[in-house]
Structure formats: structure tokens, C-alpha cells
Amino acid sequence: MKKLIGTLCLTLTILLGSVGMSASADFQKGLTAAQNGDYATALREWKPRAKQGDANAQFFLGVMYDEGEGVPQDYETAVKWYKLAAEQGNAKSQSNLGAMYGMGRGVRQDSVYAEMWGNLGASNGNEVGVKVRDIAAKQITPSQLETAQKLARECVRKKYKGC
Numbered sequence: 339m340k341k342l343i344g345t346l347c348l349t350l351t352i353l354l355g356s357v358g359m360s361a362s363a364d365f366q367k368g369l370t371a372a373q374n375g376d377y378a379t380a381l382r383e384w385k386p387r388a389k390q391g392d393a394n395a396q397f398f399l400g401v402m403y404d405e406g407e408g409v410p411q412d413y414e415t416a417v418k419w420y421k422l423a424a425e426q427g428n429a430k431s432q433s434n435l436g437a438m439y440g441m442g443r444g445v446r447q448d449s450v451y452a453e454m455w456g457n458l459g460a461s462n463g464n465e466v467g468v469k470v471r472d473i474a475a476k477q478i479t480p481s482q483l484e485t486a487q488k489l490a491r492e493c494v495r496k497k498y499k500g501c
Contacts, residue, residue, distance in 0.1 A: 377408020
């Protein structure tokens, strides 16, 4: 009986480990495909992962819809994917979401939210976030800047959920 339980545990461990490796390989397969201009394969690999909550897949789907690469350009859908990834702390998505607010693409133009999301992206190490934050900060009043910074602090406190 102990041998059977041990065999089952070992088999389960191997299966669970291989699922993670397969999922990682699927993401990489999508990335390689996108880099080679095969957006249909990238979409096929990333969309299920994005729906399951993979922030990197969500970010790259946001880029595809933002740029119209392999899908019809759709800023609202891009914002949807960027926001899902941004709420998980994905700095690139936070920065890109800030840019979408700054340009009014897929959302109502709002320099306060552009500064907030750019600031979050920048504070999480993304250089695009620094640029978005700085551009937006020049377009708002000191009072609006204070509001944006307060919103960013609250967003961090809420772990990026519902920002």
C-alpha cells in the first residue's frame, strides 16, 4: 500500500511539474511566433493563458490589439488586457495603460490616470512608465498631480485591484 501511495505521489508530482513546463513552453511558442510575424499562432497560444490570468500573456494580447497585429486594432480590448495584467503588478501593462489614458485610446482621455498608471509602471521598473508619468505630469495642475499620486498610493495599498 505504501508503495502504491508513493508511486501515485511521484506520478502526480511529475504530471504537475510537466504542466508548468508545457505552459511555459506554450507562452514561449507564442512569443517566438509573434517575433516571426506569426500572430495567428501567438494569439492561439496566448489567449487561453491570458484568460487563465497569465499577466505576460495579457500584456502581449494588449499589445496585439493596441497595434492591430494579427487582430483588428481595438483600443478598448487592448485596455481590457492591459488592465488585467496591470492589476497583477505587470509594469509594462501599467505603463501602457497610462499611455492609453494619456492619448484617450480605448478610454476617456485623462491625464490624472495617465500620470497615476505611468507612475506605477515607473515605480515597478519600467522606463516607458517614466516617460508616460513625466509627459502626463506636465499636462496637469499641481492639485491634479497630488490627486494622481494619492491614487497611485491607494492603488499600491489595494495591490493594484480596482484602480
